[in-house]
Amino acid sequence: MTRATAERLADEELMIFVQEGNSGALEVLYDRHGGPAYSLAHRIVGDAQAAEDVTQEAFLSVWRTSAGYDAARGSVRSWLLQIVRNRAIDSLRRSASRGGRLDLDDEGLVEAQEAPEQTDAEASRRERARQVRGALRDLPRDQVQVIGLAYFGGFTHSEIAELLGMPLGTVKGRMRLGLQKVRANLGEQIA
Amino acid sequence: MNEHDHRQWEDDIAAYALGALDESETARIELHLADCQSCRADLRWLAPAVDVLPASVEQLAPPPELRRRIVDAVAGEDGPMARPARDRAPSLGASRAGRRSRRSSSRRIASLRPALAGAAAVVALAAGLAAGYALRGEDDAPTAATTTLPANVLAPGGTATASLLHHGDSWTLNVRDMPAPPGGAVYQVWLRHDRRMVPSVLFVPSRDRRATVALPARVAEADEVLVTREPRGGSRAPTSDPMLAAETS
Numbered sequence: 502m503t504r505a506t507a508e509r510l511a512d513e514e515l516m517i518f519v520q521e522g523n524s525g526a527l528e529v530l531y532d533r534h535g536g537p538a539y540s541l542a543h544r545i546v547g548d549a550q551a552a553e554d555v556t557q558e559a560f561l562s563v564w565r566t567s568a569g570y571d572a573a574r575g576s577v578r579s580w581l582l583q584i585v586r587n588r589a590i591d592s593l594r595r596s597a598s599r600g601g602r603l604d605l606d607d608e609g610l611v612e613a614q615e616a617p618e619q620t621d622a623e624a625s626r627r628e629r630a631r632q633v634r635g636a637l638r639d640l641p642r643d644q645v646q647v648i649g650l651a652y653f654g655g656f657t658h659s660e661i662a663e664l665l666g667m668p669l670g671t672v673k674g675r676m677r678l679g680l681q682k683v684r685a686n687l688g689e690q691i692a
Numbered sequence: 693m694n695e696h697d698h699r700q701w702e703d704d705i706a707a708y709a710l711g712a713l714d715e716s717e718t719a720r721i722e723l724h725l726a727d728c729q730s731c732r733a734d735l736r737w738l739a740p741a742v743d744v745l746p747a748s749v750e751q752l753a754p755p756p757e758l759r760r761r762i763v764d765a766v767a768g769e770d771g772p773m774a775r776p777a778r779d780r781a782p783s784l785g786a787s788r789a790g791r792r793s794r795r796s797s798s799r800r801i802a803s804l805r806p807a808l809a810g811a812a813a814v815v816a817l818a819a820g821l822a823a824g825y826a827l828r829g830e831d832d833a834p835t836a837a838t839t840t841l842p843a844n845v846l847a848p849g850g851t852a853t854a855s856l857l858h859h860g861d862s863w864t865l866n867v868r869d870m871p872a873p874p875g876g877a878v879y880q881v882w883l884r885h886d887r888r889m890v891p892s893v894l895f896v897p898s899r900d901r902r903a904t905v906a907l908p909a910r911v912a913e914a915d916e917v918l919v920t921r922e923p924r925g926g927s928r929a930p931t932s933d934p935m936l937a938a939e940t941s
Contacts, residue, residue, distance in 0.1 A: 676712065680710070
C-alpha cells in the first residue's frame with residue numbers, strides 16, 4: 502500500500518492494515534492524530550519530554566493491541582486518545598508530580614490556544630475544538646473544575662471531594678451536570 | 693430499584709465516564725450496567741461529552757523527532773499482538789476498566805451459504821470493466837502483474853458492477869453503479885474462510901456511485917470476498933444478505 506493510498510483511507514480502514522502489521526498505516530494515523538495525542542499528553546503531564554514518552558507509549562500500544570479496537574464501540578481517534586489519557590495519568594502518578602500542572606482553579610478547559618491551520622482536516626478539527634470550547638465556556642466554573650480535576654488530573658471523585666472540602670454527592674452531581682450540559686450543547690452532531 | 697437509588701447510579705455514571713471512580717466502585721457500576729439498559733443508554737449518551745474533552749486543550753505541534761522515534765520503535769517490534777486488559781476500554785468515557793463483555797470470536801462465525809444460494813443472482817461480470825485502479829494509486833495503469841477477478845452482483849435487480857484487483861500483495865475492490873446505502877448505513881466487506889466470515893473494511897460509494905476499496909493482504913487467504921449492507925460503524929457478523937461476491941482465485 503502506498504502512502505497516497507493510505508491517506509485516502511478512513512481511520513477505521515487503516516486499523517485493518519495496522520492489524521495486519523502494516524507500519525505505514527500506523528504512520529498515517531500518527532500524522533492525523535499525533536498532534537492531538539501529544540497535546541492531550543502535554544496537558545496532563547505538563548512536561549514536553551514526558552508528553553513525548555506518553556505519546557510514544559500510546560502509539561506503540563495501538564500498534565501492539567490493534568486487534569482490540571472495536572469500531573462498533575467508537576472511533577479510532579476516541580480509542581487512541583483514551584489510551585493517551587490513561588498512559589498520561591499513569592505517568593503523572595509515577596512521577597509524583599501530580600498537582601504540578603493542575604491547581605484547584607484549573608480553567609484550562611476553556612483556555613485552549615489554537616495552533617496554525619495547515620490542512621483542511623486540521624481546519625475541521627480546529628472548528629470542532631472551537632465548538633467544544635464554546636460548550637465548555639458555558640459551564641459554571643465549579644463544574645469545569647471537577648471535570649478538569651477528574652479527566653486531566655486523574656483524581657477520583659473521593660479525592661476531589663477531599664481536595665475541595667465538599668461532600669461526595671456534590672462532586673458527583675457537578676460532574677453529571679457539567680457533562681450533561683456539554684453533551685446537550687454538542688447536540689446530535691457528535692452522536 | 694426505587695427512583696432515589698437510580699439517581700445515585702446516574703451520578704456514578706458521570707464519574708465513571710470521567711474515569712473518576714476507584715476500582716471497587718468501577719467494578720460495582722459495571723455489574724449494574726450489565727443489568728440496566730437505562731444506565732447503559734445514559735452512559736452512551738454522556739460518553740461523547742468526555743470524548744471531546746481532549747479537543748479543549750491547547751493544540752501543540754509535537755517535535756518532529758517524536759515521529760521518527762515512534763517509527764523506529766515500531767520497526768523494532770514484531771507487530772500486533774494480543775492486547776493487555778488495560779486498553780480494552782475504547783470510548784465509552786474515560787474509565788480504565790473494560791465495560792462490556794466482548795463478543796467471543798465464535799460469534800463472528802456465520803454461514804451465509806443459504807443466503808447466498810437464495811439471493812437472486814444478477815451476474816455482472818466485470819472483467820472488462822476494471823478501471824485500472826490499483827493500490828499504487830489511481831493514476832497508475834494496471835500492469836501485466838495485475839489480476840482482475842470478476843465479482844458477482846447478488847442483490848435482486850442490482851445494476852452494480854464490481855471487480856477484485858490483485859497486484860502483488862495489494863487487493864482492491866472496484867465498484868461501479870452502486871447506490872449509497874440509505875439511512876446512514878455503510879457497505880462492509882467480509883472475508884469468507886470456508887464457513888467463517890471475518891469482518892473487514894467499510895465503504896460508502898461516492899456521488900458518482902463508484903468506490904475503490906483497499907483490502908488487507910489477508911484477502912489472499914480467504915476463499916471469497918463478500919459485501920453486505922450494515923449499520924454505520926459496521927458489524928461483527930453480517931446482518932444482511934450479501935450484495936456482491938468475488939472469489940479470490
